[in-house]
Amino acid sequence: MLFNSLQYLIFLPTVFILYWFVFRKNLKLQNLLIITASYVFYGWWDWRFLFLILFSTLLDFFVGQQIFKNLETKKARYWLWLSVICNVGLLGFFKYFNFFIDSFIEMFSLFGYEIKSTWTLRIILPVGISFYTFQTMSYSFDIYYKKLKPTNNFISFAAFVAFFPQLVAGPIERASNLLRQINSNRTFNYNQASGGLKLILWGFFKKLVIADSLAPIVDDIFANYASYPASTLILGVCLFSFQVYGDFSGYTDIAIGTAKLFGIELMSNFKFPNFSRNIAEYWQRWHISLSTWFRHYLYIPMGGSRVSKLKSVRNIIVIFLVSGLWHGANWTFVFWGAIHATLYIPVFLMGRNRIYAHNVIAENSWLPSVKEILQVTLTFVLVTFSRIFFRSPSITDAFAYIKQISADFNYESYVHPMGYRMLDFYVLIGIFVCYEYIIRKDERNPFNSKYLFVRLLIYALVILSILLFYDDGVNRSFIYFQF
Amino acid sequence: MAMRKFILKTVLYIVLILLIVEVIVRALHLYTEDPPRFIDEYGVEKRVPNNKGYAVTGNRNQNYSKFSINDAGFNSHRQFTPTAGKFEIAIVGDSFIEGFHQDYYNSIGKKIEDKLKNVEVYEYGYAGYDLANQMHLVSAYKEDFDKIDEIILYLNYESDLERGDYEPNYDRIKMLKSTPFKIRDNIKILAYGSKIGVLEPLKRLVTGKSFEEPNKGYKTNEVEGISTEEQKVIDLQRIQNFKSLINLYGFDKTKTSLLLDSRKTSQAFLEFCKNNDIHYIDFAQEFKNSKRSTILIYDWHWNNHGRELIAKVIASYIQAKRKDSSLD
Numbered sequence: 001m002l003f004n005s006l007q008y009l010i011f012l013p014t015v016f017i018l019y020w021f022v023f024r025k026n027l028k029l030q031n032l033l034i035i036t037a038s039y040v041f042y043g044w045w046d047w048r049f050l051f052l053i054l055f056s057t058l059l060d061f062f063v064g065q066q067i068f069k070n071l072e073t074k075k076a077r078y079w080l081w082l083s084v085i086c087n088v089g090l091l092g093f094f095k096y097f098n099f100f101i102d103s104f105i106e107m108f109s110l111f112g113y114e115i116k117s118t119w120t121l122r123i124i125l126p127v128g129i130s131f132y133t134f135q136t137m138s139y140s141f142d143i144y145y146k147k148l149k150p151t152n153n154f155i156s157f158a159a160f161v162a163f164f165p166q167l168v169a170g171p172i173e174r175a176s177n178l179l180r181q182i183n184s185n186r187t188f189n190y191n192q193a194s195g196g197l198k199l200i201l202w203g204f205f206k207k208l209v210i211a212d213s214l215a216p217i218v219d220d221i222f223a224n225y226a227s228y229p230a231s232t233l234i235l236g237v238c239l240f241s242f243q244v245y246g247d248f249s250g251y252t253d254i255a256i257g258t259a260k261l262f263g264i265e266l267m268s269n270f271k272f273p274n275f276s277r278n279i280a281e282y283w284q285r286w287h288i289s290l291s292t293w294f295r296h297y298l299y300i301p302m303g304g305s306r307v308s309k310l311k312s313v314r315n316i317i318v319i320f321l322v323s324g325l326w327h328g329a330n331w332t333f334v335f336w337g338a339i340h341a342t343l344y345i346p347v348f349l350m351g352r353n354r355i356y357a358h359n360v361i362a363e364n365s366w367l368p369s370v371k372e373i374l375q376v377t378l379t380f381v382l383v384t385f386s387r388i389f390f391r392s393p394s395i396t397d398a399f400a401y402i403k404q405i406s407a408d409f410n411y412e413s414y415v416h417p418m419g420y421r422m423l424d425f426y427v428l429i430g431i432f433v434c435y436e437y438i439i440r441k442d443e444r445n446p447f448n449s450k451y452l453f454v455r456l457l458i459y460a461l462v463i464l465s466i467l468l469f470y471d472d473g474v475n476r477s478f479i480y481f482q483f
Numbered sequence: 484m485a486m487r488k489f490i491l492k493t494v495l496y497i498v499l500i501l502l503i504v505e506v507i508v509r510a511l512h513l514y515t516e517d518p519p520r521f522i523d524e525y526g527v528e529k530r531v532p533n534n535k536g537y538a539v540t541g542n543r544n545q546n547y548s549k550f551s552i553n554d555a556g557f558n559s560h561r562q563f564t565p566t567a568g569k570f571e572i573a574i575v576g577d578s579f580i581e582g583f584h585q586d587y588y589n590s591i592g593k594k595i596e597d598k599l600k601n602v603e604v605y606e607y608g609y610a611g612y613d614l615a616n617q618m619h620l621v622s623a624y625k626e627d628f629d630k631i632d633e634i635i636l637y638l639n640y641e642s643d644l645e646r647g648d649y650e651p652n653y654d655r656i657k658m659l660k661s662t663p664f665k666i667r668d669n670i671k672i673l674a675y676g677s678k679i680g681v682l683e684p685l686k687r688l689v690t691g692k693s694f695e696e697p698n699k700g701y702k703t704n705e706v707e708g709i710s711t712e713e714q715k716v717i718d719l720q721r722i723q724n725f726k727s728l729i730n731l732y733g734f735d736k737t738k739t740s741l742l743l744d745s746r747k748t749s750q751a752f753l754e755f756c757k758n759n760d761i762h763y764i765d766f767a768q769e770f771k772n773s774k775r776s777t778i779l780i781y782d783w784h785w786n787n788h789g790r791e792l793i794a795k796v797i798a799s800y801i802q803a804k805r806k807d808s809s810l811d
Contacts, residue, residue: 006684020486190485197493419780424543456496460503467504467513468542472680 196260203253210246576637581608
């Protein structure tokens with residue numbers, strides 16, 4: 001079920017009413033409702049893959065208890081490995097099986113051995129598998145690292161794994177945050193719920209207005225890059241930057257807002273990454289739940305930055321490559337990760353990777369300094385460049401896209417595939433960037449004016465802009481569902 | 484208490500927000516106006532006379548044009564007063580001829596009048612007219628059309644020959660006069676939402692289609708391929724419908740012509756016309772040769788350039804047919 005569908009418009013209030021009016025006094029029933037609603041939400045896409053969620057849930061519920069029982073012995077490690085092997089195995093089979101087979105075949109063909117591709121399978125990628133497997137693994141990891149005690153309540157644990165707002169595209173929650181809340185009695189809080197509605201509205205704006213209106217342009221440019229001049233190709237990848245941000249952060253906002261309606265706080269996943277002053281800050285602001293997952297469960301166990309510089313560099317390369325591969329079974333994503341590692345390492349070696357961790361651009365002033373503007377622009381350019389690989393269907397296409405930019409470096413005004421006025425979209429992005437700049441200090445409160453009339457006017461303008469840019473021909477699925 | 488406050492404030496905020504949006508939609512005239520329709524005493528469906536307003540296309544007011552319904556109930560810059568002394572051309576057709584996508588004083592008819600001297604062009608356009616509607620209209624207003632020198636019927640072959648007789652569509656008029664439609668027309672945010680398709684999911688819910696698989700990707704106007712045999716059957720039926728209409732209403736071959744796009748019209752039908760001395764004006768070549776788009780943004784109706792080409796084709800045809808120097 002998509003957030004931006006009529007089904008969800010009926011589903012959400014129904015679950016909300018049952019949750020707060022029917023099952024309010026019984027935590028167990030509330031959690032059972034969360035499980036049922038989540039399975040309906042997921043099963044709407046394909047009920048057969050509910051068994052995978054159930055398998056992952058049962059596995060880590062049991063493994064968590066075994067790890068805890070055997071914490072002081074070597075067995076704990078074996079149980080942890082069981083969880084990792086099974087979850088990664090699921091991912092490996094459904095997401096990477098064909099990728100690895102094809103890659104092996106290609107590798108052998110480089111050495112002159114021709115192998116017929118008879119092993120590749122026709123497998124559907126289950127929506128959200130990368131998200132919920134990582135979430136369940138984090139539970140076992142946290143118990144292993146003694147940061148968490150296992151729960152004996154299977155219903156709570158199943159609700160934690162399948163919690164529908166973040167089930168298919170995150171944020172990838174940790175049990176210490178989400179499971180703790182699911183295990184506790186929730187009381188309805190007006191500020192929390194109204195804050196949730198605001199976030200949902202802002203999320204819809206980002207998805208329907210920014211991402212969906214740019215999608216046809218980006219699709220057209222990337223599909224026909226060979227026939228466009230450099231100016232159009234640069235425009236295409238810049239717009240893709242905004243599209244993917246609007247799409248994914250829009251989804252996250254709707255997820256966080258929805259969770260708030262149920263009295264649950266999810267972690268932030270985006271903190272205005274377009275205003276990052278270097279690549280390290282970008283990764284502290286973009287897909288935060290995945291970055292922190294890799295930091296806690298891969299980077300730090302490998303030694304993190306507390307080992308020699310050389311090993312730290314190795315660790316950085318590993319997490320970026322794995323992060324790339326996490327996004328998709330394609331060398332384009334690995335290459336994308338490699339570019340980010342290459343950009344990150346110099347910042348790390350200069351010791352500047354944490355300098356912006358606790359402040360935002362123009363922290364104490366209205367306007368950014370010239371230096372900040374240059375930093376933000378440079379970071380945006382680098383990140384956007386890497387997205388050529390993220391968006392292209394193959395490495396060959398990505399390099400051809402870049403080659404086309406350098407080969408045909410001239411300007412030609414771009415004509416929208418449907419003939420729409422491009423100025424509308426430029427103005428839209430300009431307003432969006434300016435508005436995000438205004439609210440840059442609090443990603444959880446996009447409408448923070450103290451004047452009621454101003455807030456109402458902004459709400460009205462947001463809804464109006466959804467109408468102004470509504471296009472019923474656009475495929476409204478979320479980009480990150482494919483991961 | 485918190486829940487009560489939440490629900491009350493949410494409802495209140497939604498109402499206030501919608502009110503503000505309604506004001507903005509009205510102020511920017513984002514909605515389109517649809518002048519009321521009726522069926523007259525001859526069973527002809529038309530607009531209620533003497534209405535003026537603005538028709539809007541696209542989410543962001545991409546096309547904004549003024550319409551003016553004349554005494555006859557059609558959108559035109561002039562009244563229809565055919566006499567034996569003047570040279571009049573009647574163009575009968577659907578929304579393409581009705582021309583709510585252009586200012587009424589810049590219509591195809593006006594463009595033809597600018598090209599031919601001493602000619603009055605009467606545009607009997609009405610959204611939804613098929614050939615049965617058109618031929619019924621010509622027959623119902625026989626007295627007027629007898630005085631008109633040239634009659635051009637706009638034929639969209641793919642949709643205008645689906646029936647061989649005419650019945651006034653009272654259901655449609657009844658539906659448009661129903662309370663939900665009246666509400667839609669008076670609350671401009673609904674009129675706007677309906678126009679841009681944002682209310683489509685709600686309509687699908689009402690019709691029970693909302694829980695089907697959503698469309699993926701872009702909708703296109705491509706016609707799904709059908710076999711030659713199937714096409715033959717369709718062509719035969721359409722030709723049969725045409726014959727039936729001719730039998731019913733007559734067809735003055737000396738002054739009546741069809742306006743069509745041969746790219747979208749079957750060869751069998753074109754041959755039928757040739758074999759039966761039915762003249763047609765084919766604008767396919769002009770459109771094909773045009774380097775500029777002939778249709779509007781957000782809409783498939785002809786844009787100003789498209790209308791200019793249509794006027795040019797019609798004017799050339801009339802000149803060639805009449806060979807009357809007074810028209811040059």
